[in-house]
Amino acid sequence: MNNEIIFKTKSFRKIPNPYYLSEEETMKGAEMYYIVCDVKDVPSNIPMDTNPREQKLTTAVAKKIRTSLTNPGANNFYLLNRGLLLSAEKVTFNSKNDTVSVIFSDVNVHGDIDGGHTYKIIQECQEDLDYGQQFVKIEILTGVEDMFQELASARNTSTQVQDKSIAELYNRFDIIKRSIANEVFKDEVFFEENAEGSIDVSDILALLNLFNIDRYPDLNDYAIVSYNGKKQCIDYYIKQHIEKAETLDNPYVKMSKIMVDIFKLYDKLERSARDYYCGGVANKKYGLVTGVSKRKDGKPAFKTKYYKNNTDYITPNGFLFPIMGAFRALITVDEKGYYCWKKNPFEVMDKVGADLVETTVDTSRTLGNNPNATGKNKTLWKNLYMCVAMETMRRD
Numbered sequence: 001m002n003n004e005i006i007f008k009t010k011s012f013r014k015i016p017n018p019y020y021l022s023e024e025e026t027m028k029g030a031e032m033y034y035i036v037c038d039v040k041d042v043p044s045n046i047p048m049d050t051n052p053r054e055q056k057l058t059t060a061v062a063k064k065i066r067t068s069l070t071n072p073g074a075n076n077f078y079l080l081n082r083g084l085l086l087s088a089e090k091v092t093f094n095s096k097n098d099t100v101s102v103i104f105s106d107v108n109v110h111g112d113i114d115g116g117h118t119y120k121i122i123q124e125c126q127e128d129l130d131y132g133q134q135f136v137k138i139e140i141l142t143g144v145e146d147m148f149q150e151l152a153s154a155r156n157t158s159t160q161v162q163d164k165s166i167a168e169l170y171n172r173f174d175i176i177k178r179s180i181a182n183e184v185f186k187d188e189v190f191f192e193e194n195a196e197g198s199i200d201v202s203d204i205l206a207l208l209n210l211f212n213i214d215r216y217p218d219l220n221d222y223a224i225v226s227y228n229g230k231k232q233c234i235d236y237y238i239k240q241h242i243e244k245a246e247t248l249d250n251p252y253v254k255m256s257k258i259m260v261d262i263f264k265l266y267d268k269l270e271r272s273a274r275d276y277y278c279g280g281v282a283n284k285k286y287g288l289v290t291g292v293s294k295r296k297d298g299k300p301a302f303k304t305k306y307y308k309n310n311t312d313y314i315t316p317n318g319f320l321f322p323i324m325g326a327f328r329a330l331i332t333v334d335e336k337g338y339y340c341w342k343k344n345p346f347e348v349m350d351k352v353g354a355d356l357v358e359t360t361v362d363t364s365r366t367l368g369n370n371p372n373a374t375g376k377n378k379t380l381w382k383n384l385y386m387c388v389a390m391e392t393m394r395r396d
Contacts, residue, residue, distance in 0.1 A: 008041040047111030073291025073316030083137035084115035179259040214251040276353035291316035291371035318375030326384035
């Protein structure tokens with residue numbers, strides 16, 4: 001019995017078989033189709049018996065997929081994620097209503113071949129997403145029944161594997177581990193791909209990179225790579241450890257005494273960004289700022305990244321990173337060679353937080369309400385840094 005599933009599409013493309021099989025052949029051969037769907041429209045009844053892997057949604061890979069899908073302000077899931085690969089008997093496109101009919105006639109060879117984790121996570125998150133927020137690409141193959149097992153095996157070898165450079169240097173993260181040993185999130189940090197946890201060490205290194213005054217010593221140095229190049233932050237950290245080990249020539253050793261403060265400062269910004277923006281003004285709606293996500297009525301509160309505190313708003317990284325980077329202006333070196341604060345960073349944040357958030361939001365608006373472009377804007381990074389630097393010059 002044929003199982004027909006209708007897909008609503010934003011785009012559709014057919015890739016003909018390159019071997020130009022003649023119309024007279026009874027077996028037309030493999031055909032490829034690509035569609036892009038709003039994740040809200042992905043059907044819930046795609047056959048899954050064809051997927052060779054059990055979908056475990058607690059792994060680091062699955063959590064990365066979920067984060068990418070639900071990341072507030074980001075609209076690039078269809079680029080970052082491989083999407084779904086389906087096998088089917090027949091595909092028909094209706095150009096009048098932009099729908100695609102897909103026939104799955106034999107559940108032993110027709111259905112999801114690859115992308116099962118993505119599909120399951122989409123199903124779990126659909127209700128929390130809005131139309132137009134995220135899209136997913138779907139590849140559909142027909143005429144592959146005779147090579148189904150080979151195809152399923154080949155496509156499923158491309159799952160994320162361990163980064164060899166990190167795995168080989170696993171013990172080089174002891175600086176980080178010691179610094180967070182007493183923090184509530186210490187067991188949530190994972191240092192290898194596919195390990196359990198909700199916090200990638202690359203996120204930690206990107207955040208710490210913002211405060212590296214050895215690498216970014218003054219006003220005209222910008223740690224934008226923390227926002228758009230986390231892999232470079234990992235590479236830099238490993239290079240420092242290889243060359244300088246755990247000596248005071250290593251900026252991360254110098255930073256070790258203030259690392260916990262950095263995580264707590266980030267948490268404070270996550271929780272307080274809305275209050276800084278509104279400043280007690282009733283008609284200022286932070287939830288209407290492009291890129292900001294507001295908790296929906298009846299839904300559980302969002303959680304901050306490290307300390308899992310409740311918050312009704314999620315601020316995009318394109319806002320958070322430039323603001324956090326400004327607090328590098330508070331870093332100096334003590335008599336022993338360790339980084340320390342010129343002033344209490346939490347008090348400074350409360351004093352200038354409103355200016356920092358408002359400046360960031362205004363910059364985003366001048367850039368077309370684009371949080372991603374905001375996170376890469378050098379002028380913004382400089383202005384925010386100057387704002388914090390000016391505060392260090394004021395007498396309390």
